[in-house]
Amino acid sequence: xxxxxxxxxxxxxxxxxxxxHPAFGQALVPHMLQLDTKKLEQQGIGLVQEAxxxxxxxxxxxxxxxxxxxxxxxxxxPEAWAVLGGLYLQANQIDPGxxxxxxxxxxxxxxxxxxxxxxxxxxxxxxxQQSIDYIQSGLKLKPNVPGALFDLGNAYLMLKQNREAxxxxxxxxxxxKEYWPAINNVALVKYEQGDVDDAIRLWRTSVAIDPxxxxxxxxxxxxxxxxxxxxxxxxxxxxxxxxxxxxxxxxFLKDNLWGEKLLxxxxxxxxxxxxxxxxxxAQSAPPVQPQRPE
Numbered sequence: 001x002x003x004x005x006x007x008x009x010x011x012x013x014x015x016x017x018x019x020x021h022p023a024f025g026q027a028l029v030p031h032m033l034q035l036d037t038k039k040l041e042q043q044g045i046g047l048v049q050e051a052x053x054x055x056x057x058x059x060x061x062x063x064x065x066x067x068x069x070x071x072x073x074x075x076x077x078p079e080a081w082a083v084l085g086g087l088y089l090q091a092n093q094i095d096p097g098x099x100x101x102x103x104x105x106x107x108x109x110x111x112x113x114x115x116x117x118x119x120x121x122x123x124x125x126x127x128x129q130q131s132i133d134y135i136q137s138g139l140k141l142k143p144n145v146p147g148a149l150f151d152l153g154n155a156y157l158m159l160k161q162n163r164e165a166x167x168x169x170x171x172x173x174x175x176x177k178e179y180w181p182a183i184n185n186v187a188l189v190k191y192e193q194g195d196v197d198d199a200i201r202l203w204r205t206s207v208a209i210d211p212x213x214x215x216x217x218x219x220x221x222x223x224x225x226x227x228x229x230x231x232x233x234x235x236x237x238x239x240x241x242x243x244x245x246x247x248x249x250x251x252f253l254k255d256n257l258w259g260e261k262l263l264x265x266x267x268x269x270x271x272x273x274x275x276x277x278x279x280x281x282a283q284s285a286p287p288v289q290p291q292r293p294e
Contacts, residue, residue: 044074048083055087063087071100078108086117094125112142116151123155131155146176153185157257162189180206184216185257192259196223214244215256218266226265237269238278245282248275 047070054063067084074080081104088097098121104114115138122131135152139145153168166189172182187202200223206216218240225233246252248270250263258266269275 041074041077044070044072044077044080047073048077048080051083051087055090060087060091064091071103076107078104078111078114080104081107082111082114082117085121089117089121089124092124094121097121098125110141112138112145112148114138115141116145116148119148119151119155123151123158126158128155128158132159144171144175146172146179146182149175150179150182150185153182154257157185157189162193165189178209180209180213180216183209184213184219187216187219188257188259188262191219191223191262196227199223200227212243214240214247217243218247219258219262222262222266222269225269233269234272234274237275241275241278241282245279245285248279248282 047066051063051067051070054060054066064084064087067080067087070077070080071084081100085097085100085104088094088100098118101114101118101121105111105118108114115134119131119133119135119138122128122134132152132155135148135155139148139152142148149168149172153165153172156162156165156168166186169182169186173179173186183202184206187199187206190196190202191199200220203216203220203223206213207220217236221233221235221237221240223233224230224236227233241248250267250270253266254263270279
């Protein structure tokens with residue numbers, strides 16, 4: 001049963017409404033709450049930091065929700081949009097990621113990191129020329145960044161511009177002698193070009209830099225096995241797969257830009273019973289952290 005308003009209560013409400021209600025010729029100016037924009041921005045920055053920390057612990061859903069809220073509280077802070085864009089890319093939501101990164105670029109057009117991130121996003125979208133354009137724009141602002149030079153080489157590689165790819169990889173390695181993925185990828189190109197001995201040499205250099213790097217160890221193993229040095233190849237291949245069982249998956253290798261010749265040789269190598277047994281054993285072990293640097 002609905003409540004009834006008493007006569008006294010009705011008079012009170014009416015008197016308050018009448019006093020507050022303007023005459024017909026009077027403009028109504030509602031009272032607006034004044035927001036403290038600086039305080040909101042600080043809260044937004046705090047959320048960006050939280051989102052970054054959550055992403056490090058692989059809690060992407062929580063990170064995304066905080067990053068979205070950060071862009072609402074601090075829409076003029078480019079870092080908020082950049083972090084949101086990066087999280088979308090990690091969630092494989094490429095178009096929303098690009099849109100967020102472009103918002104960041106609009107606010108801060110001379111931020112090389114944002115341009116590099118846009119290059120990564122377009123690489124994920126298989127828009128390789130656009131990826132090159134963004135990365136080159138970033139390198140004009142901040143040259144000699146190993147990771148950006150490496151990404152540039154990957155985009156060139158996908159367009160089969162091998163000379164440019166090798167040049168970019170070598171520039172990345174020149175900036176950081178510990179950056180083994182650059183040398184590893186030069187070897188990938190060399191192998192496809194038929195220069196097997198040089199490819200093996202470069203893969204061995206990569207392994208010398210980081211003995212726990214599974215990729216160059218497996219690539220060298222396949223090349224050695226295919227060349228006739230079967231025992232050394234099998235031993236090295238077993239060690240690589242024990243380090244990271246993902247490298248026993250051809251799709252994963254293709255995603256890491258292994259070429260057709262190397263993939264064909266690897267398919268035969270992975271079918272060897274001794275390697276099959278190692279893969280089965282490695283896959284039953286606890287998962288490991290990725291060995292390849294981002």
